[in-house]
Amino acid sequence: MVRKEGRERKEVLKLVMEKSFKIIISNHRSDIDWLVGWALAQRVGCLGSTNCFGKRSLYHIFPFSILFDTFKVLGWSMWFAGCISLERSWTKDENTLKSGFRELNDFHQPFWLAVFVEGTRFTHAKLLAAQEYAVSAGILSLRNVLVPRTKGFVASVSHLRSVVPAIYNITLAIPKDKPHRHY
Numbered sequence: 005m006v007r008k009e010g011r012e013r014k015e016v017l018k019l020v021m022e023k024s025f026k027i028i029i030s031n032h033r034s035d036i037d038w039l040v041g042w043a044l045a046q047r048v049g050c051l052g053s054t055n056c057f058g059k060r061s062l063y064h065i066f067p068f069s070i071l072f073d074t075f076k077v078l079g080w081s082m083w084f085a086g087c088i089s090l091e092r093s094w095t096k097d098e099n100t101l102k103s104g105f106r107e108l109n110d111f112h113q114p115f116w117l118a119v120f121v122e123g124t125r126f127t128h129a130k131l132l133a134a135q136e137y138a139v140s141a142g143i144l145s146l147r148n149v150l151v152p153r154t155k156g157f158v159a160s161v162s163h164l165r166s167v168v169p170a171i172y173n174i175t176l177a178i179p180k181d182k183p184h185r186h187y
Contacts, residue, residue, distance in 0.1 A: 026114075030118065031150070033126050055088065055117050056117065058082045105164060108167070117164070124150070
């Protein structure tokens with residue numbers, strides 16, 4: 005992890021916070037990581053043109069259900085915002101992604117495309133499974149993040165290369181001495 009300090013840190017933050025075309029990749033530490041991104045986008049004036057990938061199961065809601073599920077409402081919000089809904093299966097998602105990228109290439113104002121490259125929220129059990137997968141696949145076993153799902157990210161970069169000049173990695177870190185809670 006690279007830590008920037010002082011003036012250099014302010015310059016990096018200024019670049020991240022400018023209203024421009026960008027892909028932002030991040031890990032997925034908790035249930036509200038997306039809220040951090042939306043708050044940053046709001047501060048820059050880019051919230052209305054922030055887009056992301058979301059798993060399709062977030063998009064299903066039963067409007068008259070007795071049990072209120074916040075994440076189903078989030079899915080509807082994502083759908084209305086034009087976020088790209090995925091099954092998390094390349095054979096099912098490839099054409100959906102290409103269609104979404106065509107729309108983004110023609111978008112009339114700067115946008116942020118947020119990509120949670122791990123594809124799921126972080127838990128200790130998922131970390132152990134990711135480490136086991138990494139060993140079996142002969143790739144680097146990571147200690148603090150899950151193995152990234154790369155096809156969607158690579159597709160994003162290759163299809164948006166002509167309009168997106170930069171990719172920003174915003175890795176969220178929670179100190180080990182602080183309690184980690186899912187809200």
